[in-house]
Amino acid sequence: MSGPRQKVEPETVAELVRLYNDGQTIERLARRYALTYQRARALLLGAGVALRPPKIQLPPTPPGMVKDYLGGWSIRQLAAKHGRSYNQTRRMLLAEGVQLRQRGAQPYEIATSAHLGSGR
Template identity: 50%
Template sequence: MTNDLGGTLKREYEGGATIADLAHQHGLTYYRTRTLLLATGVTLRQEGPRTPTAPLGMVNAYEGGATIHEVAATFGCSYGVTRRMLLAANVTLRPKGQRL
C-alpha cells in the first residue's frame, strides 16, 4: 500500500498540490508525507512565497541605467523584492552604486 500511496502522492504533488494539502487529504502527518514523496524521488519545490515575475518594464528600466532603489520606487516594491525579481529574470546586477 505504501508504494501505491507514494505514487499517488507523487502524482498529486507534481500536479501542484502542497505537502500540507496532501497530508490533510490522506490523513498523514506533514513529515510522513514529505518522507514518502522523497522516497519516490520527487524534487521538492521551494518552501514559502515565491518571487513574483518582474513586471513589464522593470528589467528595461534597470538595464537602462536606473538603480535598484529607483526601480523599486517606480514599481512600488521593496529593494529586496525588486532585486530578487531582477535576478529571477536573469539580469546581471551592477556593483552597488554603479550606473551605466
Template identity: 45%
Template sequence: MVAARQLKREYEDEGATLKELAARHGLSYYKVRRMLVDHGVELRGAGPVPWPAPDGMVTDYVVHGVSIEHLAWNYDLSFGVTRRMLLAEGVELRPKGERANEHPDRGFH
C-alpha cells in the first residue's frame, strides 16, 4: 500500500487531485482523503478556482435577472464555473428556482 507521505507529496507538490491519487494507487477517493487528513494535509477546495467573471456577467445576473443557466450558455461556460465566478465576485445568489426578469434579449453581449 502507498504511504501517506507519498500521497502528501503528490497532492501538495505535484498538484494531484484526490480522484487522480485514488485512481493512480488503486484506492477509494475516501481512503485517499482520510489518509491525507490523518497526515495533517490541508485539503484544497472543491473544483478549480475560477478566473474573474467576464465583463457584464454580474450585471446580467444582478440587474437584469438572467439565470445562471442562461449566463453559462451565453458565456460558453459550465453552470458550475459560472456559479463559482458569481460567488467569487461576491454576488448573493437568488434562491434555487427563483428567476427574475429572465429575457433572452436583455443583458446579453
C-alpha cells in the first residue's frame, strides 16, 4: 500500500454494497462517500460484490479516427467530426491502444517539423 488509508466503517461498507446492488454506480458512490473510484471499487470487491459490466458499450471506432488523432487532430475535433462526445471519443482512442497526448501538446511529427523549420 502506498500511504495510509482512512478507515471505512463496516456499516458504511454494507451501505455501499446495498446501494451498488440497488443500481448505483461506483462513481456516484465514490462522490457520495468522499472516496476515490479505486477505493470504492476495492471496498465493493473486498465485500464480495460481483461488479456489473459497464452499461455503455463503445460502438465501433469510426474509420480514420485513430489515423486523424495520430496526425494531429484533437479529441474535440474528432468528436465533432464523428458526432461523438469528447469522453466517448477519448474512450474509443484508448480502447484502440492509442497513447494520448497531454492536453495542448502537439503530436511528435508536428512538433519536430516546427523545430526543423525554425532553423534549429
